[in-house]
Amino acid sequence: MKGIILAGGHGSRLYPLTKIFNKSLLPIYNQPMIFYPLQTLIQLGCREVMIVSGREHSGQIMNQLGSGDEYNIELTYRVQEKPGGIAQALGLAESFCNGGRLAVCLGDNIFEDDLSDTQLNGSGAHIFLKPVPDPERFGVAEVNFNEVLNIEEKPTNPKSDLCVTGLYIYDNNVWNIIKNLKPSHRGELEITDVNNAYVDQKNMSYTLLEGFWSDAGTPESLAHATELVKLAHDSK
Numbered sequence: 001m002k003g004i005i006l007a008g009g010h011g012s013r014l015y016p017l018t019k020i021f022n023k024s025l026l027p028i029y030n031q032p033m034i035f036y037p038l039q040t041l042i043q044l045g046c047r048e049v050m051i052v053s054g055r056e057h058s059g060q061i062m063n064q065l066g067s068g069d070e071y072n073i074e075l076t077y078r079v080q081e082k083p084g085g086i087a088q089a090l091g092l093a094e095s096f097c098n099g100g101r102l103a104v105c106l107g108d109n110i111f112e113d114d115l116s117d118t119q120l121n122g123s124g125a126h127i128f129l130k131p132v133p134d135p136e137r138f139g140v141a142e143v144n145f146n147e148v149l150n151i152e153e154k155p156t157n158p159k160s161d162l163c164v165t166g167l168y169i170y171d172n173n174v175w176n177i178i179k180n181l182k183p184s185h186r187g188e189l190e191i192t193d194v195n196n197a198y199v200d201q202k203n204m205s206y207t208l209l210e211g212f213w214s215d216a217g218t219p220e221s222l223a224h225a226t227e228l229v230k231l232a233h234d235s236k
Contacts (some may be wrong), residue, residue, distance in 0.1 A: 001046055001102060002098075003104075004105070005024075005105055005107050006039065006052050006053075006091050006105070006106050008083065008091065009023070009106030013216070013219075017124065021057065024108060025057075025061065027226070028216060029093070029226050030233070034064070037109055040167065041103055042071065042110075044169070046103055047072075049073055049095050050075075050077070050096045051075040052089045052092055053078075054083070064193055074175040084188055085191070086188075087190060088178075089176070091179075094175045100136065101170070101171055102170055104168045106165045110214050110215075110216060111128075112212045113213075114212030120169060124173075124198055124201070125169060125198035126169040127141065127164055127195060128165060128168075130162070130163050131161045133161070134153060135160065135162070135163055136156065138163040140159065140177065141158040141162045141163075141190075143162065148206055150199060162208075164195065165210065178196045181193055181194070212228045219229065223232065
């Protein structure tokens with residue numbers, strides 16, 4: 001299984017921290033942010049990882065991570081010329097994945113759980129869910145036992161408290177789904193639409209996370225993620 005880290009976007013919610021830095025290189029406690037999704041993908045068994053980022057900061061990320069030798073993996077880099085949504089960025093990795101299964105992690109997502117023993121079906125998609133106190137800020141999954149019934153993006157009245165975190169696993173059908181997506185009202189190809197396509201096919205499974213999870217795309221969540229990582233580090 002190959003891995004994809006999506007580290008594009010302008011990080012506008014973190015400005016001016018992101019005026020000259022890609023947000024994925026901002027520090028979370030004792031490491032640059034991008035180290036955490038990289039470690040997550042390595043836990044899932046990925047030994048070849050592509051990092052997709054915008055043109056303006058791609059060199060910074062490459063200078064930080066290099067070829068991947070330090071982590072016993074192989075790193076590849078791809079430039080997203082202009083923002084077009086998470087699904088559009090993912091679509092840039094089709095030739096890299098070469099028909100195989102792929103794990104996708106957003107560059108600002110921090111997971112405490114060790115995901116090395118994640119159980120996956122042979123096909124379909126897999127998402128990682130976390131109960132949160134403010135689900136209206138995220139994509140929210142409605143589930144019934146082991147079945148995902150629906151995913152709704154930033155609902156006014158959430159049907160559950162289960163946030164869809166920024167880690168996804170797909171089979172090679174994902175490329176056909178992306179090619180048939182229509183842009184949302186934001187003019188972007190949305191990852192929630194990709195996931196709901198698998199839900200409609202009844203080919204979506206999930207893992208419920210036990211440890212903390214945080215994105216780090218705002219000053220508040222950046223500080224919160226740093227606090228959570230420090231607490232976990234100090235408790236070891």
